[in-house]
Amino acid sequence: MTTWDNVVTQQVDLPSAPAVVHQLTALMAQEEVGSSEIARIVETDQAFTARTLKLVNSPFYGFTRQITSVDEAVAMLGTGTLQQLLLATSVVSSLGTDSSALPMDDFWMHCFSVGVIAKHLLENQSTETQNEAFMCGVLHDIGRLLFVKMDADRYARFYDGGSSVIDLAKETQWFGANHQEMGQVLAQKWNFPASFATAIAYHHNPEDAPQSPKLVAAIHIADISCHALHLGRSGNEYVSSFSPPAWKNLALTSQTFEARLRRSLVEIGETESMIRNIR
């Protein structure tokens, strides 16, 4: 067990993944997933069913008619997209806090924006990879939520104390582990795919990632772009440096990057309504 595993398990009562998350992650590991299997999982939980329908009927998807059943939602969105969204929904509802130390609307706005930009940065990749990028973006900062759960006052003092630029070493000093390590432990405990844990664990130092280099690079570039463009807020006031190896890894021209970022901004404008519906 690593040092930060110990820190996390000793200091934080890590929330258990809801049963539905376990079932969905198990399904995601399979190659072929049937729409009826997903619908069956969702329908076992009434609150989850209601949230799913609210989400699918939000202006984000812009369906002209009301979707009234989970089966219909699966048919309209496709199994992959719905699977990822359901996972995001369950994580948001399980890990959200009411603490003023980390206002949730701003926080999820940041995370979802990172997801949208990361997805567009990889839009020449498979749909599966793009879905994965979206989900990793949504989840990349879950370690911060654990800091708040651990000690919200301490978290507030940490950011009030002028820690406006990301400083992983200082986080370790204050909390015993940095938010990447915290998030990684949670991702592993909740049996997320290995690529998710890697993206969470290396989004500030993508050049060190042992696997999924393109995915981690996309999360890194998307995260910093969101900070720069004030898309939501996750704690830091100032913008960190882009990693040159990550930029190189994406192999994009500045024209392509700009076009994808512009498309992302349009989609992010619509995402706000989804975030209000997902909580």
Next chain:
Amino acid sequence: MSKDVQRPASLPAADGERLMRCMSMVMHHEEVQALVEVVERLLIEQLAAADQSEGELS
């Protein structure tokens, strides 16, 4: 290695300050210069659009 962020003359001082706070705290490597310029350009556009819609409301 580093890049000095200049406040565009077209931006009001408060927005210019926000832009500089965003972009000038960190050292930018030459390799990511193009990337930084794109993000800066979009931020300037967003700030200008926000100012315009505020002006229309008032």
